[in-house]
Amino acid sequence: MDLASAKAIGAGIAVIALSGVGVGIGHIFAALISGVARNPAARDRVFGLAILGFALTEAVALYALVIAFIILFV
C-alpha cells in the first residue's frame, strides 16, 4: 500500500470519532426538547446551557477533524 492511500484511510479512520459526537449532540438536543416540553417557561435559561453544551461537544468533533486534516495536508 502506498503512502497516499494509507493517509486517506488513516484520515477516514480518524473521523470515526464523529459518530460519538453525533450521539452526544443528539442527546443534548433531545434533553433540551423534553426539558422545554415539560417546562416551557425555562426555555431561555435552558437554551443557553444547551448551546454551551453543543459548542463543547462540537469541539470534540473538531479535534478529530484537525487530526484528519493534519494527516491529509501536513
Added chain:
Amino acid sequence: MAAEGHGGIDALSQFKLVPVFGHLGETLHISQANVMMAVAGVLTLLLMWVGMSPRAMIPGRLQSAAEMSYEMVLNLCVEQIGHEGKRYFPFVFTLFFFILFGNLMGVFPLIFTFTSHIAVTLALSLFVFLLVTFVALKEHGLHFFSYFVPTGIPVVLTPLMVLIEVISYLSRIISLSVRLFANMMAGHVMLEVFGAFVVMLGAAGGIYLVPAALSLSVNVVLIGFELLVAALQAYVFAILTCIYLHDAVHLH
C-alpha cells in the same frame, strides 16, 4: 490557491503568515496577524467609544449594541463567578471582544483570522491559566492546594485522585486553546475545500456544473454556520474563563 498539480487541494496555505508593510514590516516581523489583532482592538474601542458618545436616554442602534454587549458580559461574570465577578469583568470583556472580532473578521474573504493559529490561542489560554492560578493563590494562599484533594473518597484512592485533578487542571490550557484554534481552522479549511470544489467542477463544465452549484450553496450555508461558530466560540472562551475564575475564587 485552488488546486495543485495532482488534484490535491491546498487547504492550509491560507494560514501562512507573510510580512506586511514592505521592508519595515520585515525588519520588525510584522505579519498580517499582528495587523488584524491591532484592528480587532481598535474596533472594540471604536464600538465602545463611538457607540457611547451620544449618551442618549433612548439609545440608537450603535449605542444599544455597545450597552447590550457590556451588560451581557457583566451578567456572564456575575452569574458565573458571583458578586466578586465584577472585579474580573474588564479582563473577561477584553478577552471576549478580542476573540469575537478576530473570529468575525475572519469570515470576510481575504481577511486573515488570527485566532486560527495555535500560537495565538495558546498564548491567550496560558494568560487565562496564569491569571486563574494567581487569583487562587492570592485569595486562598497555600490553602488553594486543597483544591486538588477531593473529599469523601477512600484514603487509598487519594494519591490517584490528586494526580488526576492536577492533570485535569493543567489540561485546561490545552483544551481551551485547541478548542478555539480547531474551530476556526476547521471552519476555514472546510470553506476552502468546498470553494476548491466549485472552482474545479466549474472549470470542467457540462454536467459538472450541477455539483459545482451544489458546493457553492453548501459554502453559503457554511458561511452562516461560521458566523454562528465565531460568536459561539468567543462566548465559550469567555464563559469557561469565568467558570475557572469561579473555581479560583470559591474553591469548588
